[in-house]
Amino acid sequence: MLTNQPLNLETLRLSSIAKGLISSISDIDNYNYLARGLQSVPVPLQSRIARKYIDRYNQKKAGSEYRANTWLRRTINRLKPRFGVLFSITQNMPLPWHILSSVEKTKKHAGDLAIECVQIALDVSEEHQTLEYEQILRFTYEAVAEHAKAIGVNVPFYAMRDDDLPSECFEIALLKMQCDKWWTRQLKTLRRQFIELLEIATGQVGKDLYYDKKSEKSKRRGISPYSSKQAQREFSFAQASGRQFLEMMELQSTDGDVIDLIEAVKSGMANPANRRNELMLRIRETEELADEMGYTGVFYTITCPARFHANASTWDGSTPKDAQNYLTRTWARARSKLNRRDLKYFGVRVVEPHADGCPHWHMMFFMPKHKVQEINAILRWYFIQEDKTELYDRYGPELTRAKVFNKWVNVDKEGTHLKLVEACVAYRANTEKARLFKIYKQKRQEWGFKKKQGKKAKEPSKFYRTFSPRFDAVIMDKNKGSAASYIAKYISKNIDGYGVNDHEDAETGESLTSQVSPVLAWASTWNIRQFQFQGSPSVTVYRELRRMRTALDDDEFEPIRQAADAANWKDYVKLQGGMCIGRDANFKTHYEETPQGNDYAELVKRIKGVYRTLTNNQLITRLVEWTRQLKGTAEKTAAKDTTNVGVADLSWTSGNNCTPIATGSRDELLLDMVGYDKKEIEQVKKDLISGKRIRRNDQIYQIRNGQLQVLDEADQQKHEKRLAIEYRAKTLAQKSGSWHVTDAHRQEAKELIELAYTYAEHDGRDSLIATKHDKGFIKIGDWDLALLVNDGQASAVSEDDWWSVELMA
Numbered sequence: 001m002l003t004n005q006p007l008n009l010e011t012l013r014l015s016s017i018a019k020g021l022i023s024s025i026s027d028i029d030n031y032n033y034l035a036r037g038l039q040s041v042p043v044p045l046q047s048r049i050a051r052k053y054i055d056r057y058n059q060k061k062a063g064s065e066y067r068a069n070t071w072l073r074r075t076i077n078r079l080k081p082r083f084g085v086l087f088s089i090t091q092n093m094p095l096p097w098h099i100l101s102s103v104e105k106t107k108k109h110a111g112d113l114a115i116e117c118v119q120i121a122l123d124v125s126e127e128h129q130t131l132e133y134e135q136i137l138r139f140t141y142e143a144v145a146e147h148a149k150a151i152g153v154n155v156p157f158y159a160m161r162d163d164d165l166p167s168e169c170f171e172i173a174l175l176k177m178q179c180d181k182w183w184t185r186q187l188k189t190l191r192r193q194f195i196e197l198l199e200i201a202t203g204q205v206g207k208d209l210y211y212d213k214k215s216e217k218s219k220r221r222g223i224s225p226y227s228s229k230q231a232q233r234e235f236s237f238a239q240a241s242g243r244q245f246l247e248m249m250e251l252q253s254t255d256g257d258v259i260d261l262i263e264a265v266k267s268g269m270a271n272p273a274n275r276r277n278e279l280m281l282r283i284r285e286t287e288e289l290a291d292e293m294g295y296t297g298v299f300y301t302i303t304c305p306a307r308f309h310a311n312a313s314t315w316d317g318s319t320p321k322d323a324q325n326y327l328t329r330t331w332a333r334a335r336s337k338l339n340r341r342d343l344k345y346f347g348v349r350v351v352e353p354h355a356d357g358c359p360h361w362h363m364m365f366f367m368p369k370h371k372v373q374e375i376n377a378i379l380r381w382y383f384i385q386e387d388k389t390e391l392y393d394r395y396g397p398e399l400t401r402a403k404v405f406n407k408w409v410n411v412d413k414e415g416t417h418l419k420l421v422e423a424c425v426a427y428r429a430n431t432e433k434a435r436l437f438k439i440y441k442q443k444r445q446e447w448g449f450k451k452k453q454g455k456k457a458k459e460p461s462k463f464y465r466t467f468s469p470r471f472d473a474v475i476m477d478k479n480k481g482s483a484a485s486y487i488a489k490y491i492s493k494n495i496d497g498y499g500v501n502d503h504e505d506a507e508t509g510e511s512l513t514s515q516v517s518p519v520l521a522w523a524s525t526w527n528i529r530q531f532q533f534q535g536s537p538s539v540t541v542y543r544e545l546r547r548m549r550t551a552l553d554d555d556e557f558e559p560i561r562q563a564a565d566a567a568n569w570k571d572y573v574k575l576q577g578g579m580c581i582g583r584d585a586n587f588k589t590h591y592e593e594t595p596q597g598n599d600y601a602e603l604v605k606r607i608k609g610v611y612r613t614l615t616n617n618q619l620i621t622r623l624v625e626w627t628r629q630l631k632g633t634a635e636k637t638a639a640k641d642t643t644n645v646g647v648a649d650l651s652w653t654s655g656n657n658c659t660p661i662a663t664g665s666r667d668e669l670l671l672d673m674v675g676y677d678k679k680e681i682e683q684v685k686k687d688l689i690s691g692k693r694i695r696r697n698d699q700i701y702q703i704r705n706g707q708l709q710v711l712d713e714a715d716q717q718k719h720e721k722r723l724a725i726e727y728r729a730k731t732l733a734q735k736s737g738s739w740h741v742t743d744a745h746r747q748e749a750k751e752l753i754e755l756a757y758t759y760a761e762h763d764g765r766d767s768l769i770a771t772k773h774d775k776g777f778i779k780i781g782d783w784d785l786a787l788l789v790n791d792g793q794a795s796a797v798s799e800d801d802w803w804s805v806e807l808m809a
Contacts, residue, residue, distance in 0.1 A: 009022060017050070021047070021050040027065070101195075110184040110186075114180040124136075144173075156177075193525060227518045246262040250631045251264055252629060254625045260631065283483060286569070297483050300362070302379075302470070305326075308326065331382075344367065345365045346534055376473045537585050552619075587612055721753055728749035729746045
């Protein structure tokens with residue numbers, strides 16, 4: 001009788017990482033089960049699924065192996081219907097997976113792409129050097145743009161390249177595409193969105209609620225609505241990093257005033273509370289203005305076709321950004337139609353996601369009462385035009401049947417007569433309609449039960465509207481509340497969840513407050529603008545006028561400044577010329593233009609104030625310039641100005657004590673002592689003042705308690721170890737799919753670092769060395785050796801003061 005043998009992994013379609021993870025399983029049955037399951041999954045997803053399987057498999061709990069196998073079976077069964085989409089997504093990866101999966105590698109690859117673009121530009125210009133400059137520039141742009149477009153980034157001016165663009169546009173674009181910082185920003189967005197698309201495709205974004213009998217509460221099976229847990233971790237990490245940066249900086253004005261940058265941010269529109277208050281103010285007073293004009297309010301809900309929804313069987317792999325582009329493009333066509341027919345409307349639009357990440361719009365518009373039907377018909381026609389058949393298919397398949405009816409026919413010599421005829425006509429089966437009616441009744445009963453309990457939930461829409469899944473229009477009833485009350489829930493949900501603790505999220509059935517962070521992470525990941533007013537005068541002018549706190553001796557600007565200062569949006573709109581004024585507004589933003597004002601030679605515009613369009617008179621609102629700097633710089637600069645002792649005069653420790661010397665020569669003397677030249681002095685001072693440690697000539701310098709210190713050899717090694725442990729701990733945390741470094745990560749990193757330093761000390765070295773190739777022989781560095789030995793994949797062999805590796809059988 002033959003015993004069960006492990007599968008030969010080399011014969012299966014598996015990634016190298018997946019093979020390594022499978023090899024860590026000792027049980028042959030589980031080994032083979034995981035190998036067979038993973039080979040049916042797209043290669044870039046194999047390592048993700050294998051890691052999650054191993055995490056469950058290695059849990060020190062009874063039945064962990066069974067639960068891991070059950071999870072794998074359910075995951076693959078759930079992904080099978082969309083394997084075609086998954087393979088399409090993975091085959092169209094903008095970059096190799098080993099680059100996209102790592103933040104550091106993606107950032108490093110940005111520099112490589114910039115160098116590639118420079119080389120392409122040099123090759124093309126050399127090939128066409130006999131042509132005129134404009135022609136060479138055009139050919140160079142086309143070649144570099146095609147290379148960048150193949151990766152999937154947004155190339156500047158690419159959509160307008162067939163137009164008669166000036167040569168400056170191509171020069172700006174080439175400067176950007178040859179800059180590593182520009183590529184870093186582009187690849188950062190590209191990586192974040194592609195990884196989130198994989199999360200959506202593998203079912204990690206959605207509703208997925210189930211009822212737990214023990215706790216008698218609804219719980220979630222590790223799946224997050226709106227955005228994945230990975231996206232939420234990255235968003236939280238970015239928020240924390242941004243806040244930490246703000247807390248480290250200060251602003252100093254040309255007048256000498258100093259304020260903390262974090263306090264300046266809190267007082268502006270970046271503060272969620274301020275942003276929400278301004279939105280609600282504008283909505284409330286816009287409604288009051290509409291009431292004065294006799295306009296009617298209509299609340300619209302617009303969604304995308306099924307092919308944009310990841311939870312639909314017809315999903316084609318479109319991203320939420322693709323869905324947002326569809327809505328924006330369709331709205332642009334509908335808006336043009338409304339403008340051609342001179343139909344006036346104004347209001348606000350809010351974008352929020354479905355549980356699967358697909359965006360939908362809520363729009364609150366005010367319009368003349370006798371134009372409501374016409375505007376509704378135009379918007380409905382545009383937003384249900386694409387994939388219209390899926391709306392009718394909700395009521396069953398289209399069939400034909402014979403029907404007898406009266407018809408006027410033209411009979412020769414006898415004229416027109418009414419005649420009984422029989423013909424085939426199309427109709428829809430009523431089975432689906434009956435099912436939808438039953439679902440509607442059930443949802444309405446649930447909604448009524450929640451109302452009795454005091455919960456605020458969305459009333460279910462009526463089933464019989466053929467366009468309701470795509471387009472829904474409700475005329476606002478003043479008896480049920482104001483326009484602000486209609487849309488307040490959506491604004492709070494998309495900002496900070498203020499005042500909606502008793503509201504239930506229609507998508508997830510949970511409290512709206514708990515859904516704020518996933519929604520914000522979703523908007524940040526896909527770069528989607530959440531709020532936009534339609535037909536409203538410029539809010540930038542309104543904000544600039546509010547900067548002027550004192551009355552003006554100018555009858556031209558004082559009335560509108562006073563309205564803005566009093567937060568009277570209604571009067572501000574009237575003074576601007578009213579709603580739907582557009583480019584004919586009475587007041588506009590005044591900009592200061594700087595030709596070639598940035599690294600890409602672009603025209604830079606900076607807001608300076610407001611100007612009156614009729615007279616072109618200007619009101620400068622930004623009279624003071626502010627400089628951003630490290631916190632404490634102003635204080636230390638002031639202290640330096642009041643004494644003759646500078647940073648370079650700080651006393652030395654560790655046996656190197658220097659007395660202060662005369663101003664003018666102390667910098668040169670200090671730099672000669674530590675090995676710096678004159679050009680580096682200013683940067684050295686800034687770094688030392690900020691508390692940084694500087695390494696130079698195998699020495700580490702720092703300022704502590706007003707003294708410039710040199711760390712001795714033991715302290716230097718201790719400092720290097722601490723830095724190495726923190727860096728490796730972060731790396732281990734990211735490999736495990738976490739952005740938070742735990743004590744376990746630090747402990748594991750500490751053990752590996754200590755092991756690496758042990759090998760270094762064995763060779764008589766104080767610092768670590770990296771892996772090198774010497775005459776075809778791989779010499780493994782201390783850190784890589786520590787990893788291999790720790791994993792049991794190698795043993796250390798000393799040779800010529802280097803560590804080679806002997807692979808374990």
